[in-house]
Amino acid sequence: MDDDVRIHGYNLAGILLFDIELSRVSRVRCGDAFRCVYSMPDGCGESKACKNCVIRNSVRKSYGDIKADREQTEIQLIRGNNIEQIQMVVTTEPLQYNDELYVIVILEDITIEKIKEYTAHYLLRVVK
Numbered sequence: 001m002d003d004d005v006r007i008h009g010y011n012l013a014g015i016l017l018f019d020i021e022l023s024r025v026s027r028v029r030c031g032d033a034f035r036c037v038y039s040m041p042d043g044c045g046e047s048k049a050c051k052n053c054v055i056r057n058s059v060r061k062s063y064g065d066i067k068a069d070r071e072q073t074e075i076q077l078i079r080g081n082n083i084e085q086i087q088m089v090v091t092t093e094p095l096q097y098n099d100e101l102y103v104i105v106i107l108e109d110i111t112i113e114k115i116k117e118y119t120a121h122y123l124l125r126v127v128k
Contacts, residue, residue, distance in 0.1 A: 035078040062092040062103045087114040
């Protein structure tokens with residue numbers, strides 16, 4: 001991604017995780033490509049909630065400090081007529097390529113792990 005969180009490259013795992021149409025990806029801001037609820041109606045980066053976006057802020061940190069960043073967050077995506085919540089770990093690291101600075105972004109879906117954690121915690125409370 002560039003400093004405006006526009007996607008410059010991607011892999012198949014990212015396309016599958018976010019159920020993205022390939023035509024929606026190249027040089028598009030991530031929230032628009034992923035169909036983030038906060039990117040509607042004005043676009044990614046334009047709502048009040050965007051200033052707290054972990055993906056956006058992690059990318060900017062990696063640009064400013066030239067170091068890796070790792071943070072957990074929850075994102076809400078529009079899927080048809082539904083809103084899907086996904087627990088994510090966002091890892092960013094700067095990358096120099098062809099004399100340009102970009103940021104590699106790794107998005108790890110930890111939703112299942114969080115559900116297991118919650119279930120185990122709940123079951124322990126019931127047993128006690």
